[in-house]
Amino acid sequence: MADDEDGWxxxxxxxxxxxxxxxxxxxxxxxxxxxDWMNHAILTPDELDSALGKLAGAGLVRIFDDWSFELTDExxxxxxxxxxxxxxxxxxxxxELSTRAPEPTTVRLPKQVVGRAVADYLxx
Numbered sequence: 001m002a003d004d005e006d007g008w009x010x011x012x013x014x015x016x017x018x019x020x021x022x023x024x025x026x027x028x029x030x031x032x033x034x035x036d037w038m039n040h041a042i043l044t045p046d047e048l049d050s051a052l053g054k055l056a057g058a059g060l061v062r063i064f065d066d067w068s069f070e071l072t073d074e075x076x077x078x079x080x081x082x083x084x085x086x087x088x089x090x091x092x093x094x095x096e097l098s099t100r101a102p103e104p105t106t107v108r109l110p111k112q113v114v115g116r117a118v119a120d121y122l123x124x
Contacts, residue, residue: 006104008054008097014039015051016071016093017086019061020079025070028109028117036121038086045114049107057105067113 018034019026026034035043043051052069055061060075071079078096080089 006102008094008100008102009050010094011043011047012051012054012097012102013090013094015043015048016055016060016075016078016097017090018043019069020071020076020089020093025064025068028067028069028113029120031069032117032121038090042118042121045109045111048109048114050104052109053104053107054102056107057103058100063107067109067117 014035015031017038018031021034021038022030031048032042035041052061052063055075056063059072060078062070062072064070078093080092
């Protein structure tokens with residue numbers, strides 16, 4: 001997967017999978033929790049903004065006013081819940097994204113919202 005600003009990067013795969021594991025609309029705290037579960041790291045605000053911008057711009061993720069998220073039908077087609085291995089799931093998403101050109105839109109999660117979500121996640 002490309003490591004440049006304009007192409008897809010691993011964080012994009014990571015965010016899509018973090019939303020997809022819920023198979024429903026999820027909160028920012030849930031997205032952060034799933035991301036940490038998958039990659040043993042907490043997504044940074046810049047990673048979230050960039051990934052969500054590319055995924056929303058490509059029509060794969062819906063972003064709601066309360067900073068909750070869900071996969072669109074097209075996004076859901078990239079996430080296959082029957083795969084039990086998260087690594088296999090990440091590989092499949094990464095492969096699918098590489099066949100598409102990202103169409104980024106600007107997403108800026110307020111830093112205090114991300115900070116509060118990370119704090120809430122770490123407190124539980």
